Amino acid sequence: MYFILEIAFSSPKNYIANLIRAYGEQKQIEVDVLQTTDKIIMTFNKEDEKLETFLLGLEDILPASLFLGKGKHYFSDNKPALMPVSKSNLPVNIAPCPTCQKEMFDVSSRRYYYPFTSCNYCGSQHQFLTKYPYERLHTTMKFLVPCEACKNELNLNALRKDYPLISCIECGIGLRMLDKESEHMALNKGDYRKLFEVAGRAIASGKTLLMKTMHGYRKFFNPNNSDIKHIGLSTLLMARAEGFNTHLMMVEQEFNALLSIERPLLRVATKSDEVKALYGSSVLVKYPDDGLTMLLAKEVVTSGLDYIAYIECDGNEEADFLVDFDMPINTQKDTKVFINQDTKLFVSGERILYPTEVQSNKDRVTVAHDLACVKIDNKSIVDSLGVFDSVDTQELYVLEGEDFEGGHSNEHRFEQYKASMMSVLAEHHKVGQKAIGVHFDGSLHFLYYNGKNVIDAVPPIPFESDNLWDKISTLREGSDRLVENYQKAYPEVWERLDNLKGDMDIFEVTAITLGLEDESFEGISAEALSFLGKGGLQIDTRVKDNRFDNYAFLTSIMSYQLGDVENNFMCYSIYESFGDYIGEIVPQLCDKVGSNIVVLTGETFANQSLYGRIQRTLGQKNPLMNQNFPIGKENAVYGALYL
Ligand SMILES: [Zn+2]
Ligand SMILES: [Zn+2]
Numbered sequence: 001m002y003f004i005l006e007i008a009f010s011s012p013k014n015y016i017a018n019l020i021r022a023y024g025e026q027k028q029i030e031v032d033v034l035q036t037t038d039k040i041i042m043t044f045n046k047e048d049e050k051l052e053t054f055l056l057g058l059e060d061i062l063p064a065s066l067f068l069g070k071g072k073h074y075f076s077d078n079k080p081a082l083m084p085v086s087k088s089n090l091p092v093n094i095a096p097c098p099t100c101q102k103e104m105f106d107v108s109s110r111r112y113y114y115p116f117t118s119c120n121y122c123g124s125q126h127q128f129l130t131k132y133p134y135e136r137l138h139t140t141m142k143f144l145v146p147c148e149a150c151k152n153e154l155n156l157n158a159l160r161k162d163y164p165l166i167s168c169i170e171c172g173i174g175l176r177m178l179d180k181e182s183e184h185m186a187l188n189k190g191d192y193r194k195l196f197e198v199a200g201r202a203i204a205s206g207k208t209l210l211m212k213t214m215h216g217y218r219k220f221f222n223p224n225n226s227d228i229k230h231i232g233l234s235t236l237l238m239a240r241a242e243g244f245n246t247h248l249m250m251v252e253q254e255f256n257a258l259l260s261i262e263r264p265l266l267r268v269a270t271k272s273d274e275v276k277a278l279y280g281s282s283v284l285v286k287y288p289d290d291g292l293t294m295l296l297a298k299e300v301v302t303s304g305l306d307y308i309a310y311i312e313c314d315g316n317e318e319a320d321f322l323v324d325f326d327m328p329i330n331t332q333k334d335t336k337v338f339i340n341q342d343t344k345l346f347v348s349g350e351r352i353l354y355p356t357e358v359q360s361n362k363d364r365v366t367v368a369h370d371l372a373c374v375k376i377d378n379k380s381i382v383d384s385l386g387v388f389d390s391v392d393t394q395e396l397y398v399l400e401g402e403d404f405e406g407g408h409s410n411e412h413r414f415e416q417y418k419a420s421m422m423s424v425l426a427e428h429h430k431v432g433q434k435a436i437g438v439h440f441d442g443s444l445h446f447l448y449y450n451g452k453n454v455i456d457a458v459p460p461i462p463f464e465s466d467n468l469w470d471k472i473s474t475l476r477e478g479s480d481r482l483v484e485n486y487q488k489a490y491p492e493v494w495e496r497l498d499n500l501k502g503d504m505d506i507f508e509v510t511a512i513t514l515g516l517e518d519e520s521f522e523g524i525s526a527e528a529l530s531f532l533g534k535g536g537l538q539i540d541t542r543v544k545d546n547r548f549d550n551y552a553f554l555t556s557i558m559s560y561q562l563g564d565v566e567n568n569f570m571c572y573s574i575y576e577s578f579g580d581y582i583g584e585i586v587p588q589l590c591d592k593v594g595s596n597i598v599v600l601t602g603e604t605f606a607n608q609s610l611y612g613r614i615q616r617t618l619g620q621k622n623p624l625m626n627q628n629f630p631i632g633k634e635n636a637v638y639g640a641l642y643l
Contacts, residue, residue: 001046001047001075001076001077002043002044002045002046002075002076002077002078002079003043003044003045003046003048003051003073003075004041004042004043004044004073004074004075004076004080005041005042005044005055005071005072005073006039006040006041006042006071006072006073007039007040007068007069007070007071008038008039008068008069008070008071009035009038009039009040009065009067009068009069010038010067010069010627011066011067011628012037012085012086012356012357012628013067013092013356014035014085014087014088014090015092015094015121015122016040016062016063016065016067016068016121017033017035017040018087018120018121019061019062019097019120019121019122019159020033020040020042020058020062021033022120022121022158022159022161023054023057023058023061023158023159024054025158026158026159027050027053027054027057028050029044029048029050029051029054030044030045030048031043031044031054032079034080034082034084035084035085036082036083036084036085037083037085041080041082043079043080046075060098061097061098061099062098063095063097063098063122063260063261064256064259064260064261065260065261065262066257066260066262066264066337066344066352067262086357086379088357088379088381089133089134090134090355090356090357090381090383091125091126091128091129091134091355092121092122092123092125092126093124093125093126093127093214093332093351093352094122094123094261094262094263094289094352095122095123095261095262095263095288095289095290095294096117096118096122096123096290096291096294097119097121097122097123097159097261099119099159100117100118100119100122100123101117101294103117104117104291104294104295105298107189110149110168110169110170111168111169112169112189112192112193113189113192113193113195113196113295114168114169114172114192114291115175115192115214115290115291115292115294115295116165116167116172116173116214116291117168117291118165118291119157119159119160119163120159120160120161120162120163121159122261123290123291124214124290124291124329125164125165126330126332126355127214127329127330127331128140128141128165128327128329128330129330129387130387131387131388131389132376132381132383132387132388133376133377134164135164136164136165139164139165140327140328140329141164141165141167141327144167144171144172144173145171146166146167146171147168147170147171149168149170150166150167150168150170150171151166153166154166169188169189169192173325173326173327174186174187174325174326175192175195175323175324175325176323176324176325177195177198177199177321177322177323177324178321178322178323178324179320179321179322180320195323196295196296196298196299197299197302198321199211199296199299199321199323200296200298200299200300200302200303201299201303202320202321203220203221203222203296203300203303203305203308204222204225204300204303204304204305205222205225206222206225206226207221207226207320207321208220208221208226208228208318208319208320208321209221209296209319209320209321209322209323210313210315210317210318210319210321210322210323211292211293211296211322211323211324212292212315212323212324212325212329213290213292213293214290214291214292214329214331215289215290215293215312215331215332215334215351216312216314216329216331217312217313217314217315217317218293218310218311218312218313219310219311219313219317219319220237220296220308220309220310221234221308221309221310222305222308222309223236223278223307223308223309224274224278228309230517231278231279231309232278232279232280232517232518233311233517233518234309234310234311235265235284235285235286235309235310235311235312236275236279236283236284236285236286236307236309237285237286237287237288237293237297237307237308237309237310238258238285238286238287238306238307239288239297239298239300239301239305239306239307239308240297240301240306241259241287242306243306243307244258245271246271246272246306247270247271247272247274247275247306247307248268248269248270248271248272248275248283248285249268249269249270249271250268250269251339251341253339253341253342253344254266254268254339257337257339257344258285258286258287259287262335262352263286263287263288263289264334264335264336264337264346264352265284265285265286265334265335265336265337265349266284266285266286266336266337266338266339267282267283267284267285267336267525267526267529268282268283268285269281269282269529269530270282270283275307278309280517280526280527280530281526281527281529281530281568282526282527282529282530284336292323312334330384330386330387332349332350332351332354332384333348333349333350333351333634334349334351335347335348335349335350335351335352335353335630336348336349336606338606338607338611338631340608340611340612340615343611345605345606345625345626345631346626346629346630346631347603347606347630347631347632348603348630348631348632348633348634349630349632349634350371350384350634353628353629353630353634354371354382354383354384354634355381355382355383355384355387356381356382356628357379357380357381357382358373358380358381358382358638358641359380360373360375360380360641362394362395362641363375363393363394363395364393364394364395364396364397364641365391365393365395365396365397365406366396366397366398366419366636366637366638366640366641367385367396367397367398367399367402367404367406367637368398368399368402368416368419368633368634368636368637368640369399369402369633369634369636369637370384370385370386371383371384371385371634371637372384372385372388372637373637373638373640373641374388374391374393375391375393376388376391380641382637382638385404393408394410395408395410395411395412396408396410396411396412397411397412397413397414397640397641397643398411398412398413398414399413399414399416399419399636399640400413400414400415400416412643414636414640414643416439416441416633416636417437417439417445417447417454417456417601418447418453418454418639418643419635419636419637419638419639419640419643420439420601420602420633420635420636420639421435421437421439421447421449421454421599421601421639422449422454422639422640422641422642422643423601423626423629423635423636423638423639423642424437424599424600424601424624424625424626424635424639425449425597425599425624425642426638426639426641426642427624427626427627427628427629428624430597430624431642432451433451433595433597434448434449434450434451434593434594434595434597435448435449435595435597435598435599436448436449436457436586436589436590436593436595436597436598436599437449437454437598437599437600437601438582438586438598438599438600438601438602439601439602440578440582440600440601440602440603440604440605441601441602441603441604441632441633442505442506442507442521442604443460443463443505443506444460444548444578444582444604445458445459445460446458446585446586446589447599448589448593449599450593454643457589458546458547458585458589460547460548460550461547461548461549461550463505463506463550464502464503465500465501465502465503465504465508465509466500466501466502468497468498468500468509468554469483469494469497469498471551472551472554472555472558475551475552475555479555482555482558482559482562485562486558486561486562489561489562490561493512493513493515496512497509497512497513500512505521506550506553506554507520507521507524508520508521509554510524510553510554510557510574511523511524513554513557513558513561514527514557514561514567514570514571515567516567521603521604524571524574524575525571525575525606525607527567527568527571528568528571528572528574528575528607528608528609529608530568531566531568531569531571531572531609533569533572535569535572535573535576535609536573537560537565537569537570537572537573537576538573538577539553539556539557539560539570539573539574539576539577540552540553540555540556540577541553541556541577541578541581542581546585548581557570557574572609573609575607575609575610575613576609576610576613578604578610578613579609579610579612579613579614579616579617580613580617582614582617582618583613583614583616583617583618584617586598586618586621587618587621590621596621597624598618598621598622598623598624599623599624599625600614600623600624600625600631601625601626601631601635602631602632603631603632603633605625605631606631606632
């Protein structure tokens with residue numbers, strides 16, 4: 001008789017299942033750990049006397065994860081026989097696990113305040129990788145020789161068995177802190193602790209700190225006590241979990257995502273007056289995501305703050321203090337997550353999702369947005385271009401516009417929207433079946449996949465932002481009057497719009513029109529988030545042949561502006577109107593081609609009002625989106641395998 005524990009797990013990532021295996025080894029219990037496409041199944045001997053202690057301990061060593069769901073347990077006479085996902089040994093780039101964190105805050109450990117603490121199942125690993133296969137010799141750590149204690153751990157610590165990046169204060173990476181006059185090198189536990197203490201206090205007292213973190217240089221500051229400009233564009237770093245409910249308005253799923261070991265970026269609505277005053281209606285939030293940021297946050301809390309802020313920058317940024325180290329690291333683009341009820345989408349970025357192993361039986365290398373999919377030892381791996389050596393391949397697929405010289409005789413260039421649509425179809429095993437797609441990434445494309453090729457069925461009308469007023473005033477009768485009125489009411493905006501360059505997208509221009517601080521699609525999205533009403537404002541999206549008309553759209557916004565409609569209501573309505581438009585066109589296309597498969601791709605869909613509206617208008621068609629890849633442009637490297 002077996003005792004079986006199942007936990008939902010919605011990712012092919014192996015680190016949680018592997019951690020459970022290692023923990024079983026450490027506790028010397030017999031446990032079968034099986035990972036399938038949607039769960040992790042642990043099978044124990046029902047009579048095992050260690051079972052109870054193991055299960056209790058498991059709660060302490062398992063991190064919260066974006067991918068973990070509900071658990072259930074039952075008894076069975078048979079072991080479950082299911083298809084396992086493939087096991088791969090790829091370097092992760094997540095926060096330290098509970099066990100490693102404990103070490104960092106345990107004064108008796110060799111890693112007290114050592115920010116590079118990690119194990120086989122957590123922390124900053126990918127940063128050190130120079131090429132595959134992932135072993136110490138292929139990392140920037142290769143010149144550091146592990147001390148005796150670390151060497152022993154390679155055999156004795158189940159969590160660090162043969163761990164390529166093992167290190168501690170004794171044998172690891174040195175840290176130093178500099179201000180305008182002096183430099184301090186941290187050499188022992190006391191120094192490491194002191195360094196973060198001084199850094200935390202400096203920030204609390206209004207100083208700025210430039211720190212090389214495992215995600216690149218970040219300039220940290222206290223947003224309530226500094227003269228930093230454009231605070232609204234910084235990321236809010238919540239230093240203690242208790243601060244979330246005081247300062248932000250979040251649902252449980254958002255809270256769980258922010259605290260997960262994957263530590264994504266998330267845009268959430270603000271709540272406290274002080275955070276509202278700093279960021280307006282919504283803010284991009286982060287919970288400490290690497291050892292350095294985590295230790296800093298600890299000391300910031302000791303100084304009495306709930307949160308600080310940071311901007312991503314380079315090593316030359318001006319600041320009062322600098323915390324630096326000499327080891328070269330590769331950073332990945334951070335990953336944004338979007339949450340709507342029980343749906344969780346990866347919006348954009350590389351971290352968390354890449355590197356990953358994918359299935360492909362083609363002899364093809366794909367390249368897009370500095371990512372590549374390359375076959376190594378018969379496994380197809382998607383990762384940053386820089387970590388791959390050159391390989392032999394039959395064909396090379398490179399994204400249109402990508403700055404990459406392959407010099408291959410069989411090189412193909414492909415369009416973003418085509419690869420994006422294929423990435424969704426491939427994830428949902430629909431390659432070869434007819435489908436309708438909507439690709440919305442600043443501009444809006446309606447696509448048709450005939451089972452072989454992706455066709456741009458209703459392409460967007462090109463938008464040129466120069467000579468804007470000429471285009472608007474001739475749109476329809478009476479438009480010239482609107483232009484006149486607008487010039488009187490908003491002379492400054494009028495002036496700016498009169499001098500735009502030709503290559504701006506419609507969302508940038510809309511944000512300028514509305515006078516938003518963040519002049520981008522993100523700015524409009526952020527503004528829309530604060531609208532709590534019901535909607536109902538109809539923004540004109542088209543004039544002729546049923547296609548989206550950028551100029552009609554802007555004209556409509558301007559006339560509402562003249563009618564004193566609030567910005568957040570307008571931004572909300574913009575997305576709602578897009579939702580209605582998409583909801584009207586897609587069923588027509590479906591009927592026309594006789595398919596009920598609908599695919600949505602593009603970052604613009606990561607918006608509460610648009611997403612909500614699409615669920616309402618297209619919900620019956622059950623539109624498919626990326627699950628294990630970003631819905632944004634970074635899905636192309638995968639989709640191109642299916643072109
Ligand atoms: Zn760990
Ligand atoms: Zn060591």
